[in-house]
Ligand SMILES: Cc1cc2nc3c(=O)[nH]c(=O)nc-3n(C[C@H](O)[C@H](O)[C@H](O)COP(=O)(O)OP(=O)(O)OC[C@H]3O[C@@H](n4cnc5c(N)ncnc54)[C@H](O)[C@@H]3O)c2cc1C
């Protein structure tokens with residue numbers, strides 16, 4: 001179908017975009033890559049009266065290495081991460097993850113900040129943000145504020161960004177050298193949204209796990225970091241038995257709902273599998 | 288609300304002035320305003336890839352981009368692939384190796400492959416498979432499409448090495 005009529009604005013700065021958001025209120029809607037918004041406009045599920053196109057705002061584009069973290073402008077295309085944006089474990093991890101987001105042409109337009117703002121439960125970038133402890137820089141009428149990932153995602157398609165606000169930048173803390181990372185997702189067809197996905201990062205010394213990061217996505221309203229299991233992993237041998245046991249533990253901690261794509265029980269088992277596989281990949285990467 | 292914007296689109300190296308409503312997607316502007324009906328429209332929600340064109344050299348879904356957003360970008364469509372009467376290596380190999388049956392998906396497949404090969408002329412078979420899985424074909428079963436892209440990539444590399 002075709003979208004309903006709207007008026008179109010192309011601000012050149014964050015402050016100009018905020019002024020337009022203030023002017024149009026409930027009628028105004030930001031468009032970034034358009035890869036989630038335009039399908040829903042074409043279905044007329046979304047009917048914004050005014051589109052505020054943030055693709056021409058240079059100050060929120062691209063990735064910069066800030067030493068202990070990467071600063072990612074909201075309007076950075078998914079495809080930017082096809083090659084490592086930084087020669088560190090985090091930079092390499094982002095290239096593994098991005099290959100699972102939609103398809104090549106969609107990754108040329110879709111943006112990092114658009115994914116976080118859209119907050120699909122099966123968004124890979126949302127899982128990265130939660131697991132790595134990202135910090136979001138949100139600009140609004142009252143100035144800029146910073147919100148940690150743990151408080152950013154409020155539910156399915158719901159975030160801390162208000163109607164009159166804009167997500168400008170994302171800060172992703174780097175992992176120290178020596179950490180290994182692993183990502184695993186299951187979807188029925190390559191490029192489809194995942195039914196379950198997991199992201200793991202491990203520091204392994206002499207076969208023993210010294211520190212761990214673990215997150216699970218697509219199995220609840222938003223991705224979750226499994227800090228209790230990170231603590232359980234620490235001190236354990238990096239073996240298939242450990243990873244299977246942690247997967248089994250995760251199964252008891254999640255309460256997915258069943259839908260046309262799979263029953264709740266199936267999704268719980270899938271959660272165990274993707275966690276064990278992501279951990280296995282992280283251990284291989286650390287070795 | 289229905290006021291039109293005056294925009295200039297650069298398509299296959301030629302610039303065109305046109306008046307479009309903001310809601311006009313790039314695929315419809317190409318087809319209906321410019322008469323470039325090689326770009327096809329299937330699902331209109333980003334899934335099938337029939338509408339794939341190049342924007343500044345990169346393949347994008349023209350059903351998910353508004354024409355007014357494409358101002359200032361270099362657009363390439365299937366009409367621009369051939370060099371006069373000489374088919375592009377991709378077109379030649381799709382033809383020789385039966386990379387199409389009904390042809391509905393073909394313009395999108397060609398532009399997808401053209402853009403991906405421009406980024407990486409040395410794609411291996413697995414990378415070609417990965418990229419071409421972006422678009423849907425209801426006829427061929429994909430195998431001949433993959434063979435055609437592989438063969439065209441080899442021709443393009445050989446030609447590039449000569450030229
Ligand atoms: C066929 C298909 C398959 C896909 N598969 C996947 C997949 O497997 N995984 C995945 O994660 N995604 C997938 N996507 C979605 C894609 O990744 C989108 O790019 C992403 O969800 C949204 O980013 P965008 O830049 O396109 O945002 P848009 O579509 O432009 O915007 C999405 C929403 O976010 C708001 N918004 C955007 N940017 C900002 C900002 N800076 N500040 C405040 N609000 C903002 C918009 O107002 C809108 O409500 C798929 C899309 C398609 C069409």
Ligand code: FES
Nearest residue numbers: 329330331336350
């Ligand atoms: S018509 Fe654009 S992807 Fe199907």
Ligand code: FES
Nearest residue numbers: 388390424425426
């Ligand atoms: S040839 Fe018919 S859809 Fe591909």
